[in-house]
Amino acid sequence: MAGFKIRKVFADDLGANNPVFAQVLGICSTLAVTNVLKNTVVMCVGLIFVTALSNMTVSLLRKYMPSRIRMMVETLIIASYVIIVDIVLRAFLPDVSRQLGPYVGLIITNCIIMGRAEAFALSNPPGLSFMDGIASGIGYSYVLIAIAIVREIMGSGSIWGYPLLGDWWTNWSIMVMAPGAFFMLAIFIWIVKGLRDKEEGESS
């Protein structure tokens, strides 16, 4: 039964209920960090960590937490985990921490984390909430990584900082700017929705 629930959580968060292309959450960071793949991956790892642990903590406290202050408590929990991520990066990955700059702190404002705490963790047990955090984080991550790969290749001619396309390629500056992310996200949503509509059309 637990295995079935976890599979359902993953199927939802990665597909039909994906936080980015179905719920259109976490768009600020989608625009901000996806111009460089390395920063995107670190951001995604940070977000998976924060979403999973904040979901689990909120779920553990849900029976004792006064409902009037629940959002304050959730913000405090999320902020604490983000500070931990920031400290760990500064101590053990200082170069990545410097490159990401203020974006690590901005994980706090990612709507997905608060959204999952409110929509899932408050009404589900800790283990399942933890898995939901992981699934939501992965659902967010694969969309961002797909966008980042295209943006870095077209915008900088490189991947993970290594030159890929050579001198013949003229970098598309728009791809490293926020409008490039808007275009890429819109194309991604268009393709995914097109495929889903096609599947639904075939099954009905």
Add this chain to the structure above:
Amino acid sequence: MKKDSVAKKRIVPVVFMLVITLVFISITTVIYTFTKDTIALNERLRLKRAVLYAAGVQLPDDAVEIEKAFDNRVTEVKNETGGVKYYEVAESGTSNIESYVVIQVGAGLWGEITAGVGFDNELDSFKGLEIIDQNETPGLGGRIGETWFKEQFRGKRPPLTTVPEGDATNENQFQAVTGASYSTAAIQDIMNASQEYAHMEILGSQ
């Protein structure tokens, strides 16, 4: 009955919030305490690496070797309050000053840019540039930290002006970062201001 209701509505949330705040502050404080020495060490190493790079010194790979090179070749010249005014970098194995490095701060797009700027021993030309801290847009203004951008300053002479990325430069020009005119202008200001500072502090004190 009424008292219970008031307690539940007013006091319990306040106490709960205080307790939960105390718990999470304690956790983050413990983690910070365990990692603060490592963070401070990283920051010091970063500064030493930046001074050596800006002075045009071939950087060793190993952190211990960087510390050793810094200790052997670099002298900090301090002001009255104990802050570092500039760094003197000696030739390898001698006490002859080969270059000077100053730390210059300027306004970037999203925050301050802190850079180490190196000069030859007559303050005529730049020996190098290293970005110590910046919050420019990653992939755009953030490219001021890329090697090609930093390396182009070696041997240039102030005052500097810019040309578009990819264009040929003379000794008073450097290539801008495409799509990051504000960050490029910030670096231009930092480089030119650092020369004024170096003349004032280094030549003024000799």
